[in-house]
Amino acid sequence: MTFAIHRRSLGALAAAAGLPVAARAQGAWPDRPVRLIVPFGAGGAVDTLSRSVANAFPQHANGQPMVVENRSGAGGTIAGGVVATSRPDGYTLMMADLGANAIGKMLQPSLSYDPLTAFTPIIHLVNLPLVIVTRPGLQATTLPELIELAKRRNGEMTYASPGVGHASHLSAELLARLAGIRWQAVHYRSGADVMRSTIAGETDWTFPSVSTSLPFIRENAVRAIAVSTAAAVPALPGVPPVGATYAGFSSATWHGVVAPAGMPADVTLAANRILRTIMLTPAVKEAAERVQAAQVVAGTPEEFASFIRTDAAKWEPVIREGNIRAE
Known part of the structure; x- marks a missing residue:
């Protein structure tokens, strides 16, 4: 398995070339507009994050614009295919996520690219915590009560999912494995449809992003009973983590930026530096944390590459043992 930047440490590359390399990268890239491919439609959480980054980009990138291009469909893999076959010159980037950039080949064996070899990881931007919410009137106000109700209903409980292989779907299936129960996924096209179905009582519960x-x-249209992260989420005080009931459980939707495999290390370093600066700018960071309840990461390319490998390995047995397929 070969991420484009794994074989040699980026730190070693920079050190070997000396400080002038960093300066050269900063001066040379970008010298024209940068395209950011977003694998989901306009108006959603990923698009909002992408446009926040793009709006701040010229100020830190030689005045060059970042142009957001939405390419939705097939769980993000349409966008992934576009980026995977683009030139690795730093001018076509992608807002990465779990499906398109980590587990897509597990879900779709016929996928034209391998997410674990087709991209150069640049930066892990954020994790978005998930939360279990139940429909109005469901007789379960805690996670243990939800599990007990699911046992009594013997596989007939339903939950809404925004798509096969989405972090929400896989998190629900991981929870079922840990609890030794079965429930039925009802897949929709978007997070908005998921919330509508749960509020209307078409499904019993869902595992959306916070x-x-x-x-x-906040409107009491649904009830929050557990968050997916290891610790409590500040936006939902008093809502316990799933891990308080099932030790070690932790999941989230994550997003970062990748490029096609083979991008030069100096351009990768320059892109990481610019995007990290943007993400840690108080206005951008505060908006992500306040509006999206995001956990800002903004680490190194190597840290992001390691995270992608680890997350893919985490979900592989859930996908394999559940025979989960997107085709």
Whole structure:
């Protein structure tokens, strides 16, 4: 398995060339507009994050614009295919996520590219925590009560999912494995459809991002009973982690930026530096944390590459043992 930047340490590359290499990268890239391919439609959480980064980009990138291009469909793999076959020159980037950039080949064996070899990881931007929310009137106000109800209903409980292989879907299936239960996924096309179905009582519960569900939780349209992260989420005080019931459980939707495999190390370093600066700018960071309940990461390319490998390995047995397929 070969991420484009794994074989040699980026730190070693920079050190071997000396400080002038960093300066050269900063001066040379970018010298024209940069395209950011977003694997989901306009208006959602990923698009909002992408446009926040793009709006700040010229100020830190030689005045060059970042042009956001939405390429939705097939769980993000349409966008992934576009980027995987683009020139690795730093001018076509992708807002990465779990499906298109980590587990797509597991879900779709016929996929034209391998997410674990087709990209150069640049930066892990954020993790978006998930939260279990139940429909109005469901007789379960805690996670243990939800599990007990699912046992009594013997596989007939339903949950809404925004798509096969989405972090929400896989998190629900991982929870079922840990609890020794079965429930039925009902797949929709978007997070908005998921929330609508749960509020209307078409499905019993769902596992959306906090950012998607928070307005409905605050309006008491749904009930929040557990968050997916290892620790409590500040936006939902008093809502316990799933890990308080099932030790070690932790999941999130994540996003970062990748390029086609083979991008030169100096351009990777320059892109990481610019995007990290943007993400840690107080206005951008505060908006991500406040509006999207995001956990800002903004680490190194090597850290992002390691994270992608680890997350893919985490979900592989869930996908394999559940025979989960997107085709």
